Amino acid sequence: MIETPGDSLKYLFCPTSVALIGASGSREKWGHRILFNLITGGFKGRIYPVNPRESEVLGLPSFPRVTEIPENPDLAVITIPPSGMKQAIHDCILKNVKCTVVITSGFSEIGPVGKRLEDEFSRLAKDAGMALVGPNCVGVLNPHHNLFCHMMPVFPRKGSVALVGQSGSLLDMLASRISGRGMGVSRFVSVGNEAVLQVADYLEYLADDNDTSVILAYVEGFRDGRKFHEIARKATRKKPIILLKTGSTEVGARAGQSHTGALAGADSVVDAALRQAGIIRVENLDDMVDAGLVFINQPLPRSNRVGIISAGGGWGVMAADACTHAGLEVVSLDDATLSRLNNILPDTWSHNNPVDTIAGVKGTVVELLETLLDSPKIDGVIVLGAIAGAASMWKTLGGATNKDDITSKYTQGAMDFLGTSFLDIVRLKDQYRKPILMSMFMPVYLGTIMDNARKLAFDTGVACYLSPAQAINAYAALSKYGSFFRHNR
Amino acid sequence: MIETPGDSLKYLFCPTSVALIGASGSREKWGHRILFNLITGGFKGRIYPVNPRESEVLGLPSFPRVTEIPENPDLAVITIPPSGMKQAIHDCILKNVKCTVVITSGFSEIGPVGKRLEDEFSRLAKDAGMALVGPNCVGVLNPHHNLFCHMMPVFPRKGSVALVGQSGSLLDMLASRISGRGMGVSRFVSVGNEAVLQVADYLEYLADDNDTSVILAYVEGFRDGRKFHEIARKATRKKPIILLKTGSTEVGARAGQSHTGALAGADSVVDAALRQAGIIRVENLDDMVDAGLVFINQPLPRSNRVGIISAGGGWGVMAADACTHAGLEVVSLDDATLSRLNNILPDTWSHNNPVDTIAGVKGTVVELLETLLDSPKIDGVIVLGAIAGAASMWKTLGGATNKDDITSKYTQGAMDFLGTSFLDIVRLKDQYRKPILMSMFMPVYLGTIMDNARKLAFDTGVACYLSPAQAINAYAALSKYGSFFRHNR
Numbered sequence: 001m002i003e004t005p006g007d008s009l010k011y012l013f014c015p016t017s018v019a020l021i022g023a024s025g026s027r028e029k030w031g032h033r034i035l036f037n038l039i040t041g042g043f044k045g046r047i048y049p050v051n052p053r054e055s056e057v058l059g060l061p062s063f064p065r066v067t068e069i070p071e072n073p074d075l076a077v078i079t080i081p082p083s084g085m086k087q088a089i090h091d092c093i094l095k096n097v098k099c100t101v102v103i104t105s106g107f108s109e110i111g112p113v114g115k116r117l118e119d120e121f122s123r124l125a126k127d128a129g130m131a132l133v134g135p136n137c138v139g140v141l142n143p144h145h146n147l148f149c150h151m152m153p154v155f156p157r158k159g160s161v162a163l164v165g166q167s168g169s170l171l172d173m174l175a176s177r178i179s180g181r182g183m184g185v186s187r188f189v190s191v192g193n194e195a196v197l198q199v200a201d202y203l204e205y206l207a208d209d210n211d212t213s214v215i216l217a218y219v220e221g222f223r224d225g226r227k228f229h230e231i232a233r234k235a236t237r238k239k240p241i242i243l244l245k246t247g248s249t250e251v252g253a254r255a256g257q258s259h260t261g262a263l264a265g266a267d268s269v270v271d272a273a274l275r276q277a278g279i280i281r282v283e284n285l286d287d288m289v290d291a292g293l294v295f296i297n298q299p300l301p302r303s304n305r306v307g308i309i310s311a312g313g314g315w316g317v318m319a320a321d322a323c324t325h326a327g328l329e330v331v332s333l334d335d336a337t338l339s340r341l342n343n344i345l346p347d348t349w350s351h352n353n354p355v356d357t358i359a360g361v362k363g364t365v366v367e368l369l370e371t372l373l374d375s376p377k378i379d380g381v382i383v384l385g386a387i388a389g390a391a392s393m394w395k396t397l398g399g400a401t402n403k404d405d406i407t408s409k410y411t412q413g414a415m416d417f418l419g420t421s422f423l424d425i426v427r428l429k430d431q432y433r434k435p436i437l438m439s440m441f442m443p444v445y446l447g448t449i450m451d452n453a454r455k456l457a458f459d460t461g462v463a464c465y466l467s468p469a470q471a472i473n474a475y476a477a478l479s480k481y482g483s484f485f486r487h488n489r
Numbered sequence: 490m491i492e493t494p495g496d497s498l499k500y501l502f503c504p505t506s507v508a509l510i511g512a513s514g515s516r517e518k519w520g521h522r523i524l525f526n527l528i529t530g531g532f533k534g535r536i537y538p539v540n541p542r543e544s545e546v547l548g549l550p551s552f553p554r555v556t557e558i559p560e561n562p563d564l565a566v567i568t569i570p571p572s573g574m575k576q577a578i579h580d581c582i583l584k585n586v587k588c589t590v591v592i593t594s595g596f597s598e599i600g601p602v603g604k605r606l607e608d609e610f611s612r613l614a615k616d617a618g619m620a621l622v623g624p625n626c627v628g629v630l631n632p633h634h635n636l637f638c639h640m641m642p643v644f645p646r647k648g649s650v651a652l653v654g655q656s657g658s659l660l661d662m663l664a665s666r667i668s669g670r671g672m673g674v675s676r677f678v679s680v681g682n683e684a685v686l687q688v689a690d691y692l693e694y695l696a697d698d699n700d701t702s703v704i705l706a707y708v709e710g711f712r713d714g715r716k717f718h719e720i721a722r723k724a725t726r727k728k729p730i731i732l733l734k735t736g737s738t739e740v741g742a743r744a745g746q747s748h749t750g751a752l753a754g755a756d757s758v759v760d761a762a763l764r765q766a767g768i769i770r771v772e773n774l775d776d777m778v779d780a781g782l783v784f785i786n787q788p789l790p791r792s793n794r795v796g797i798i799s800a801g802g803g804w805g806v807m808a809a810d811a812c813t814h815a816g817l818e819v820v821s822l823d824d825a826t827l828s829r830l831n832n833i834l835p836d837t838w839s840h841n842n843p844v845d846t847i848a849g850v851k852g853t854v855v856e857l858l859e860t861l862l863d864s865p866k867i868d869g870v871i872v873l874g875a876i877a878g879a880a881s882m883w884k885t886l887g888g889a890t891n892k893d894d895i896t897s898k899y900t901q902g903a904m905d906f907l908g909t910s911f912l913d914i915v916r917l918k919d920q921y922r923k924p925i926l927m928s929m930f931m932p933v934y935l936g937t938i939m940d941n942a943r944k945l946a947f948d949t950g951v952a953c954y955l956s957p958a959q960a961i962n963a964y965a966a967l968s969k970y971g972s973f974f975r976h977n978r
Contacts, residue, residue: 027883027884028883033883036886040889040890040891040892040895041892042892106837110837153886153892153895153896153899155892155895155896165803166803167801167803167804167806168801168803169800169801169803169804169874170801170803170804170807173956177955180939218803220803220806244807246803246806246807246810247806247810249809249810249813249814250813251809251810251812251813251819283958284807284811284956284957284958285807285956285957285958286775286955286956286958286959311658312656312657312658312659314654314655314656314657314658314659314707314709314735315656315658315659317656317709317735317736318659318733318735318773318774320738320740321735321736321738321740322773323740324738324739324740325738330740348595348599385658394516394517394522395516397525397642400529401529402529403529403530403531403642403644406529406642406644407642407644410642450669451940466666466775467662467773467774467775468773468774469772469773469774469775470775
């Protein structure tokens with residue numbers, strides 16, 4: 001048994017040397033593709049292809065057996081067929097390899113025959129105290145170490161989101177999606193069949209990993225529920241874990257069994273256990289990405305009481321509904337705040353939370369935001385709709401003579417305005433230590449521009465979403481974790 | 490009362506002449522901005538600025554009163570302050586204007602004083618049988634007629650999605666979002682306070698409008714629930730109506746009242762009534778956009794029984810869960826289909842629906858898709874994950890020497906492959922008359938590329954989503970409407 005995964009996983013994510021057992025000159029082979037990605041990804045350590053039938057692979061000298069490599073590699077990645085696995089693992093143990101990643105599939109996930117093979121080689125690893133990832137996994141990434149050891153050419157930028165889970169392609173999707181939002185990856189590990197190392201072991205390591213500020217985990221079933229719970233409840237005291245746990249229906253659970261062989265438990269029991277452990281459970285990938293972002297750049301709220309600013313009544317109504325469903329309290333405003341707002345807003349304003357700016361703002365939206373943040377009853381604010389005022393927008397349109405011209409002038413004006421507004425928002429967030437979440441929209445939508453605006457937001461330190469529902473789901477996750485954190489410090 | 494909105498609304502959406510009462514040379518005024526948008530949008534009919542203090546506005550001769558215009562305008566758009574509204578409406582009636590759009594706010598939404606003013610001028614319009622949109626609205630669009638009569642410079646392309654609702658900025662957001670997905674707009678109307686024309690009147694018109702194939706409606710509260718229900722249940726027999734009804738919580742309802750003054754009913758009662766009327770109710774803007782797309786380019790399924798193809802086990806598990814929650818049946822496969830799949834897939838395949846392609850496909854994914862579509866037990870297919878096979882992708886990577894080079898070569902290869910695959914998918918959709926929904930992902934994500942891929946999909950006639958949850962929500966909407974349609978033809 002691996003008692004302290006921290007030590008072994010250091011070699012998994014930050015090896016100084018990597019052996020690739022099954023390295024190949026043929027582009028059809030995973031042993032080629034993974035080596036290609038490892039080299040092209042810019043790994044700074046030493047790389048040793050292992051293949052008895054080649055003298056050189058992708059320009060590197062190849063070794064017939066791992067035992068013949070001139071040093072003891074920290075990490076060995078294995079892509080050879082199942083039949084040779086026991087020997088390969090045996091060699092790795094002989095060579096004192098610290099950690100192995102078994103990419104090869106065809107083990108417990110295909111039935112009893114595969115299970116027997118898996119038990120054999122994994123027992124060897126366990127007895128020798130050698131860490132083992134997989135089998136049946138897509139690989140590991142550590143962009144902070146230029147380690148891109150993966151079946152696919154996936155090179156996310158470095159950042160502070162750790163990805164760990166039971167589906168490689170799903171983790172790839174997550175890496176893609178968070179990149180699209182401006183975030184980066186700290187660690188990525190596809191756990192495969194978990195013959196030795198389990199999801200819980202990675203969580204234990206990641207909880208203490210300084211590059212990681214939030215963990216996104218995908219689980220279909222727990223290998224050892226008790227162990228998971230014990231480790232998770234300690235890890236969540238250190239940093240947030242956002243979990244997508246599928247297999248909640250019978251049909252889903254059946255599909256999961258033929259995938260990695262993991263067994264799904266009764267969902268309501270699982271749900272309660274996860275909540276107790278302080279894990280933020282989300283319902284789908286979209287919510288997971290949205291929640292990931294908020295934990296990176298927002299402080300935890302001190303309560304579930306929110307203020308809402310909406311640039312149009314419809315947004316406020318939608319937001320009030322969604323907040324209530326999500327367990328957030330849309331507080332009524334205190335007298336001091338009301339009277340300060342009376343000075344900023346026209347007489348016909350809603351006199352209510354959500355604060356609707358449709359009739360105009362005498363001052364600026366930033367003043368409005370500051371007034372709400374200053375209220376002792378409000379521990380965070382959600383800003384909905386276009387933050388760019390109509391007046392500033394129309395100034396940029398002077399001289400436009402056709403639709404395309406308007407669109408391009410408006411876009412430039414809006415991006416400039418957003419750049420300035422984001423700086424104000426970040427200043428207020430830091431000053432009040434209260435989260436500020438935005439759902440932005442531009443009447444002239446172009447996918448690229450919206451993507452750029454959202455990346456600019458993230459880079460500046462603003463949490464920005466495409467719809468009120470997304471912003472509120474993310475706020476709810478932040479608030480839940482905040483509550484857990486307050487009660488379990 | 491307007492008994493036949495169809496006749497009046499023809500003048501609203503397809504006027505040959507438009508008067509703008511409140512036209513102004515000052516960029517600060519809405520009467521300037523709307524006129525600017527109307528002209529710049531390329532309206533082909535005659536435009537008459539009305540303002541007693543100007544002789545010319547934006548290069549067009551201005552008239553002191555609507556009554557002095559040399560013809561009877563089909564449409565009059567009004568932006569003057571509330572105090573002059575009664576006179577303006579009176580003039581429009583004198584001049585036999587067919588329809589008016591009152592942009593001005595400060596009426597029933599601000600309380601009893603405003604309500605009295607609103608009652609006065611709207612009674613005039615009703616008595617005279619003149620259609621009236623608003624007050625307190627952002628305007629109307631008909632891209633098929635080059636009519637962009639709106640407070641904001643919003644110029645969506647022409648298409649078949651109609652947008653109608655009680656929040657202008659929310660409709661703007663919808664127009665932006667559907668544009669970002671490659672769709673276009675048939676009609677857009679912000680209903681405002683509904684002093685004369687109500688949401689139901691527009692639905693009645695849109696149900697018979699040939700440019701419209703799906704209606705997206707946003708409602709906070711119904712002015713006349715019985716009338717809405719009566720009209721809606723007839724309209725849904727002609728085309729799908731996707732409704733976002735907010736104000737489902739007390740807090741939300743309170744926010745809505747100060748917005749347009751509409752009263753929200755008990756949500757469960759509303760929900761049942763909407764279902765009975767065949768309306769597809771969605772929970773948020775995101776689902777609304779996703780569902781809008783599917784009704785445009787997919788046939789209705791003949792039952793709720795779906796087949797799932799997943800390029801990786803995790804997708805299948807997530808999809809099976811989500812389908813079950815959404816009321817879709819993930820059927821077990823019949824023997825004939827199983828045996829055909831045995832010939833296409835490796836021995837270790839899941840032998841189950843979802844069909845997992847993680848272990849590889851001997852033939853192509855298109856053959857797999859056709860096999861499922863050919864099964865009498867399956868009335869539609871959801872394809873999840875990357876459709877581009879790893880083999881074809883790796884072929885495009887030959888010669889790449891760094892991460893950026895890989896990303897760009899991979900992207901090009903993937904787009905080429907998708908272009909071909911989309912054509913195959915559309916061919917199968919047309920051949921079997923069964924819906925095919927995709928959730929696509931590329932391991933190398935770039936926002937722009939994903940947007941382009943999804944637009945390419947839409948243009949080709951493929952329904953493509955960013956996540957399984959989105960695809961399945963959309964499929965569920967399609968299936969619900971299909972069931973209603975079968976039972977109510």
